[in-house]
Amino acid sequence: MPAETRCLEADRRSFSTASIFALTLIFAMIFPGLANAESPGVTTEAASEVTQATATLHGKVNPHGVATTYRFEYGTTTSYGTNVPVPDKSAGSGSSPVEVYEGISGLKTGTTYHFRLAAFSAEGTSFGKDETFEVEADPRFSFSFGSVGSGNGQFYGGPTDIAIDSEGNLWVTDIGNNRLQKFNPKGEYLSKFGSEGTGNGQFYSPTDIAIDSEGNLWVVDTSNNRLQKFNPKGEYLSKFGTGGEGIGQFANPEGIAIDSEGDIWVADTENNRLQKFNPKGEYLSKFGSEGAGNGQFLWPSRVEIDASGDIWIADTGNSRFQKFNPEGEYLSQFGTWGEGIGQFGNPKGFAIDFGGKLWVADAGNYRVQGFNSNGEYLSKFGTWGEGIGQFGFLEGITIDSEGSIWVADTSRSRVQKWIPARPVVTPEAASGVAKEAATLNATINPNGLETTYRFEYGTTTSYGTSVPVPEKAIGSGSSPVEVGEGISGLKASTTYHFRVVATNAEGTSFGKDETFTTK
Numbered sequence: 001m002p003a004e005t006r007c008l009e010a011d012r013r014s015f016s017t018a019s020i021f022a023l024t025l026i027f028a029m030i031f032p033g034l035a036n037a038e039s040p041g042v043t044t045e046a047a048s049e050v051t052q053a054t055a056t057l058h059g060k061v062n063p064h065g066v067a068t069t070y071r072f073e074y075g076t077t078t079s080y081g082t083n084v085p086v087p088d089k090s091a092g093s094g095s096s097p098v099e100v101y102e103g104i105s106g107l108k109t110g111t112t113y114h115f116r117l118a119a120f121s122a123e124g125t126s127f128g129k130d131e132t133f134e135v136e137a138d139p140r141f142s143f144s145f146g147s148v149g150s151g152n153g154q155f156y157g158g159p160t161d162i163a164i165d166s167e168g169n170l171w172v173t174d175i176g177n178n179r180l181q182k183f184n185p186k187g188e189y190l191s192k193f194g195s196e197g198t199g200n201g202q203f204y205s206p207t208d209i210a211i212d213s214e215g216n217l218w219v220v221d222t223s224n225n226r227l228q229k230f231n232p233k234g235e236y237l238s239k240f241g242t243g244g245e246g247i248g249q250f251a252n253p254e255g256i257a258i259d260s261e262g263d264i265w266v267a268d269t270e271n272n273r274l275q276k277f278n279p280k281g282e283y284l285s286k287f288g289s290e291g292a293g294n295g296q297f298l299w300p301s302r303v304e305i306d307a308s309g310d311i312w313i314a315d316t317g318n319s320r321f322q323k324f325n326p327e328g329e330y331l332s333q334f335g336t337w338g339e340g341i342g343q344f345g346n347p348k349g350f351a352i353d354f355g356g357k358l359w360v361a362d363a364g365n366y367r368v369q370g371f372n373s374n375g376e377y378l379s380k381f382g383t384w385g386e387g388i389g390q391f392g393f394l395e396g397i398t399i400d401s402e403g404s405i406w407v408a409d410t411s412r413s414r415v416q417k418w419i420p421a422r423p424v425v426t427p428e429a430a431s432g433v434a435k436e437a438a439t440l441n442a443t444i445n446p447n448g449l450e451t452t453y454r455f456e457y458g459t460t461t462s463y464g465t466s467v468p469v470p471e472k473a474i475g476s477g478s479s480p481v482e483v484g485e486g487i488s489g490l491k492a493s494t495t496y497h498f499r500v501v502a503t504n505a506e507g508t509s510f511g512k513d514e515t516f517t518t519k
Helices: 003-030
Strands: 041-048 055-062 068-075 082-092 098-104 111-121 124-127 131-135 140-145 159-164 170-174 179-183 189-193 206-211 217-221 226-230 236-240 255-258 264-268 273-277 283-287 300-305 311-315 320-324 330-334 350-352 358-362 367-371 377-381 397-399 405-409 414-419 424-431 438-445 452-458 465-473 481-487 495-504 507-510 514-517
Touching: 041 111, 041 124, 041 131, 055 068, 055 111, 068 098, 082 098, 111 507, 159 397, 159 405, 159 414, 170 206, 179 206, 206 255, 217 255, 264 300, 264 311, 273 300, 300 350, 311 350, 358 397, 358 405, 424 495, 424 507, 424 514, 438 452, 438 495, 452 481, 465 481
Parallel strands: 159 206, 255 300, 350 397
Antiparallel strands: 041 055, 055 098, 068 082, 068 111, 111 124, 111 131, 140 414, 159 170, 170 179, 179 189, 206 217, 217 226, 226 236, 255 264, 264 273, 273 283, 300 311, 311 320, 320 330, 350 358, 358 367, 367 377, 397 405, 405 414, 424 438, 438 481, 452 465, 452 495, 495 507, 495 514
């Protein structure tokens, strides 16, 4: 090529490059968001307001300056299968994260759901990570015991509270007969103590009961304005409290709870306050006053302490529950007066299960309602009536080591047992751990329904391997069944994760993750 031609070609290339560069700068100045466009940013967040049939899915979408739409994908597996909204909804074209959420319905009880957030723009498609939530299944009625009267195993004025000792026996306050009665886990009468009066070991309307770490029984002797302490045999040990408004005095107290330090918290009902005492019954502190504001009460009737040490109060007259830290500082509340979901009619007794869920005796609505630790409604059971699984006015409630719920059906003079719908699984340590082998162990309670199980294991919490295949049946009993499976082909000096998984017609239960390390 002649020199003159080569110069002209070079000039054209220089002009072309310069022109493109200039146009790019101009485009970037006019459309700064599109100059460095990228696919949407997506974050899947935890679901909220999960009930027996509904939930709200949450997430965030960053359009990165390009018009973007989104949808949630959900289903019982990571294949999802259902989208919401339909059609996809706009998240705009901004450059900051946008909070998005969608309600879903028609869910099945006792089911685990997977979901993720997906976003779409001209620059590409983005998927958030998979999240899950569980739809609670209603507990099922198991059996009841008790009738009206003053004989052994009978109640007058109704049972008002239940406490379970280390052997699984039930201690029940028999308020009208001014005594406590003891029953085995089958509801069979064992023993009793107490009579009407003001002397040591006597009662006038015993309302609530708590058992300390040594097995001693603390009883709220309501109309005598005191607490009494008994050994595990029901023999009188000590007492504290008198009637009045002063420090260490009570006005018809109704509730008691014992914290991890052994300190005693008392719902001083008609004084509208909580008082704290050491194990000797010596006054330590108090909080609360009459009213409807945060930290105020109107007839606080029961008190429970959760695994974090926070204090929950049944603020009965205000039809709500309030939460306080161990120093008595107000934290939160939930509940209003009414008959709807999450509303109450004079709520009384309540219990906190091992998962932190609150089960509430909604006395005036003749039902038990379940809530998560944030006060969000989960499920309910029970209706008005005298039949199986029905309630009159109910007060006390407690939960045993198997997750069964015992309810004092006060006006029907009986105690009812309700069992979890799903199997109850209890993981146990691996045994026989060697270089290449181990045995995985657990106990499973089928809760009266045909149940199968498997163990999942692997070097991460994704597991990846199951045993046995197919899953093994353990029948339909109502007692814990020990299960174990040997595994082999493992790597030496390696940490493995495992969990037990059990399934019945009401759903699937997953044991917590356990680990072992091969030799």
